[in-house]
Amino acid sequence: MCDYSLMALPNRLAVSGEELVSHKFQTGAMGLVSSSDGQLLDAAAKPNGLMQRIRRFLNPPQARQCTAVCVPPGARLVVRDITQQLQREVGVEGDAQEVVFTQTGPGIGFRDAFRFNNGREISLQRLNEGQRVRVLSLSSIEDITPSLEGYLVNP
Numbered sequence: 001m002c003d004y005s006l007m008a009l010p011n012r013l014a015v016s017g018e019e020l021v022s023h024k025f026q027t028g029a030m031g032l033v034s035s036s037d038g039q040l041l042d043a044a045a046k047p048n049g050l051m052q053r054i055r056r057f058l059n060p061p062q063a064r065q066c067t068a069v070c071v072p073p074g075a076r077l078v079v080r081d082i083t084q085q086l087q088r089e090v091g092v093e094g095d096a097q098e099v100v101f102t103q104t105g106p107g108i109g110f111r112d113a114f115r116f117n118n119g120r121e122i123s124l125q126r127l128n129e130g131q132r133v134r135v136l137s138l139s140s141i142e143d144i145t146p147s148l149e150g151y152l153v154n155p
Contacts, residue, residue, distance in 0.1 A: 002031070002070035002112070011068040018135045020069055022127040029110065030125045032133060033066045071112075074139045075101040079114060080132040090120045098136070 002011050009025060019035040071077070080096045087093060099114040102121065112124040127133075 002068055009068045010065060011070050014069050014071045014075065014135045014138065016135055016137050018069070020133040020135065022124070022129055022131040022133065023066060024129050025066070025068065030127055030129070032069045032071065032124075034069060035132070037066045071101045071135065072138055073101060073103050076136040076139075077101055077114070078134045078136060079127075080134070081128070081130075083128065086122070086126070090116055090122060091118055092116055092120075 009027070009031075014020065014032070020032040021035050021037075022030055023033045023037070024030050077099050078096055079099050082090075082092070082095045082097060087095070097116055099116055102113050102115045103111040104113050104121070104123070105111070110123055110125050113121045114124065115121045
């Protein structure tokens, strides 16, 4: 849901339909933040001209605390901006893929991962900073569809 390294940070649960971006937190862990937080970070991180760079050097901005967005296992997501190299490695085509959010074993370390339709998994830590992720639903359809057995009425 949120790797142990993000639990000490402000965090919240993802919302269905939400746009997220990958972000490297001060802990060194890659996690997900709201796209609005990511846009603010991008704008603050890129000084345009020489004078802005000098001002930034002499008066660095205070680190802005982002809220980590936690995704529950079983959530359906679309990961965008997948690099050609990662596409080859995972065996998928196209820079956007639907995935299921999962967690690897109970061991120590980073456990948050994405499972592609072909069954291959990659750690969330493998994403590039700024990579876009859209939340389709917070649980898989199999988990939320109630059984209709016993509810059907014969006319």
